[in-house]
Amino acid sequence: MIKPRSETVFYCHSAVDLQNWLPVQKYLKPIALVSDKAHTRRELRELGYRVRALPVFPKAVIMCRVAAHKFPSRKVIKIGMTHGAYHFKRFPQSRELQSV
Numbered sequence: 001m002i003k004p005r006s007e008t009v010f011y012c013h014s015a016v017d018l019q020n021w022l023p024v025q026k027y028l029k030p031i032a033l034v035s036d037k038a039h040t041r042r043e044l045r046e047l048g049y050r051v052r053a054l055p056v057f058p059k060a061v062i063m064c065r066v067a068a069h070k071f072p073s074r075k076v077i078k079i080g081m082t083h084g085a086y087h088f089k090r091f092p093q094s095r096e097l098q099s100v
Contacts, residue, residue, distance in 0.1 A: 011063040
């Protein structure tokens with residue numbers, strides 16, 4: 001009745017995350033895209049990608065952002081990609097930093 005989880009997915013918060021993922025994806029077998037944002041799913045579908053909505057229960061999830069809380073089970077292997085688009089965001093008080 002309960003089948004073992006064997007799927008790996010890529011969590012896509014925005015279309016920018018996909019741009020960071022595509023150079024890696026070409027070296028791997030196809031990995032499903034998932035997102036909890038309706039506008040992201042819509043945008044990626046318009047670009048021709050198949051995107052599933054959360055919740056999903058994969059064996060492993062790859063993400064560019066700090067989004068481990070969206071997959072709360074300890075049984076889900078969480079793989080983070082550092083230096084994604086999330087890591088190059090502007091500082092909240094950039095004007096103050098420019099004068100330093």
